[in-house]
Amino acid sequence: MNKIIICITTYNRPEQISALLQDLINQDNHNFSLVLLNDGANKKTCEIFNNINLPFPHYYFESKQPSGLPAARNKIIDYIEAQKIADEKTYLAFLDDDLIIDKNFVSNISKYSEKYDGFCFRIIQKGASTTFDFTKCPKIQKLLSPLIGKMLPLLGMFFGGFYIPSKKIQRVDHINGGCLIYNFSKNKSQRFDMNLNEGNFVAEDTCFSYGLTRVGNKLYYISNYSYIHNPPSHGGCKIEEKDNSFFWYWKHKLYIIEKYHGKTVGKFAKIFSFLESILLSLFFRKNLTAYYFKALSSDFYDQKQCK
Numbered sequence: 001m002n003k004i005i006i007c008i009t010t011y012n013r014p015e016q017i018s019a020l021l022q023d024l025i026n027q028d029n030h031n032f033s034l035v036l037l038n039d040g041a042n043k044k045t046c047e048i049f050n051n052i053n054l055p056f057p058h059y060y061f062e063s064k065q066p067s068g069l070p071a072a073r074n075k076i077i078d079y080i081e082a083q084k085i086a087d088e089k090t091y092l093a094f095l096d097d098d099l100i101i102d103k104n105f106v107s108n109i110s111k112y113s114e115k116y117d118g119f120c121f122r123i124i125q126k127g128a129s130t131t132f133d134f135t136k137c138p139k140i141q142k143l144l145s146p147l148i149g150k151m152l153p154l155l156g157m158f159f160g161g162f163y164i165p166s167k168k169i170q171r172v173d174h175i176n177g178g179c180l181i182y183n184f185s186k187n188k189s190q191r192f193d194m195n196l197n198e199g200n201f202v203a204e205d206t207c208f209s210y211g212l213t214r215v216g217n218k219l220y221y222i223s224n225y226s227y228i229h230n231p232p233s234h235g236g237c238k239i240e241e242k243d244n245s246f247f248w249y250w251k252h253k254l255y256i257i258e259k260y261h262g263k264t265v266g267k268f269a270k271i272f273s274f275l276e277s278i279l280l281s282l283f284f285r286k287n288l289t290a291y292y293f294k295a296l297s298s299d300f301y302d303q304k305q306c307k
Contacts, residue, residue, distance in 0.1 A: 002113045003090040004032035004106060005080060005184070009072035010097035013235035014044035017097050021052055029107040033057040033085060037076050040066040059083065069177075069201040070192035070208075077184075077191065086184055093181040098236065100228035108225050109181055117217035118182035118209065120175040122226040123163045149174055149221050151210055153261045156269030156276065158206055158253065166223035175219050177205025178229055182212055182219075190215075195255060199248035207256045214260060246288050250277070250295035270296065 006024065010017045017036075024034065034056060038045045041062040049060050061079060063072065073094060080086055091113045095101075112119050148161040149172025162176040175181075190211060196204040213219055250273055258266035277292035 001031070001089075002110065003087040004109055004113065005085060005090060005092050006032055006034045006106075007073070007076045007080075007092050007094045008034070008097055009037045009039050009067075009069065009076060010042075010045060011039045011066055011072075011235050012042050012045075013097050013232065014042055014048055016230075016232060016235070017045055018048045018052075020095070020097060020099060020101070021048070021054070023099075023101045023103075023105070025052075025055060026103050027106045028103045029110060030056045031110065032106050033059070035059045035076050035080060035085065036061075037067075037072055037079070038062045039072045040064075059085065068197040070194055070197045070204045073192050073204075074194070080184075081188070088185060090184045091181055092184040093179070094177065096178045096229065096236070098229065098231045099178065100230055102227075104225075105227065108222075112220075112222060113181070113183075116220045117186065118175055118180075118212055118219040119222055120162060120179045120181065122165070122221075122223045123176065123178060124226050124228045125163050126228060126230040148172060149219070151206075151213075153257045153265050154268045154272075156253070156257065156272035158203070158210070158256070160206075162221060164223070166221065169223070170221045172219050172221045173213050174206045174209040175221065177208075179227055180205055180209060182209070183217065187212060187215070187217065193259075196252050199251075200245055202245060202248045203252040203256060207252075207259070210256070210260065243286060243288065243291065246277075246280070246291040247295050247298075250292050251298055254295070 008017070008020070034054065036049065036059070038049070038060065041064050046062070059079070063075060067075060077092070080092070091109065093109055108121070145161070145164050145166060147159040148164055148166065148170055149159070151158045151173040158174065160176060190208065192204055193207045196207055209219060254266060254269055254273065257269045274292060277289040281288045
């Protein structure tokens, strides 16, 4: 049996983390450990953790200054190694702090960790929090179903779609960060890319999990089990202007494609991303192409490999 470590970074969301901790208490399987980073040292979050009775091994630490999501997740990985919490067969399950999970959540992690290097479950979205929100368009979802979790670098495309129902467990190129579960023992050196530690951290999960694929891990999307994503209007990695998320989307996407596939493929990606910006402008009836050019003209990152 694999050891399961639930990893949560939380930023200014005491109500949400309190509810998620209660969901973990209610699990039908307590054979896991919890590592919680209170990013930004929210006092109420600290009080909640200190006053709750958790029936499983748990670890808590704080970062006085907000870290950013990739940095915060790296801090958890470093903490696990420093405290020697992991065993020879350990899976890490990174969860967002605003999830709602049922009592079988850990049991399902344990079940699928015996089969797959990494996986994620289906998202049931409450409210719109993604750049592309097709949750109310069944026809578009069906059309996009073959693209779930796929990376098409020459076309400048990676697609999530982890809210789309699927009749079978699908092999994917990357997995969703709201519920990102992977074989830590096999990938101890992997870290989240700090070049993506800005804006609303879009695609940091894509970058990390695609990196897992590139070193030989087989990842899967499990649609027959789900969790609820219920983001509040505060905390986390919210940005004021949602349209500006397209800027971060294109900036980070083009960086990720060049990082893993080089500048020649990156040139094709830029061409198709330009066409994408035109199509999306027509679809959303907004001038999103301006955000594409803003991303293209902004300072690009040094090409660094994730470890």
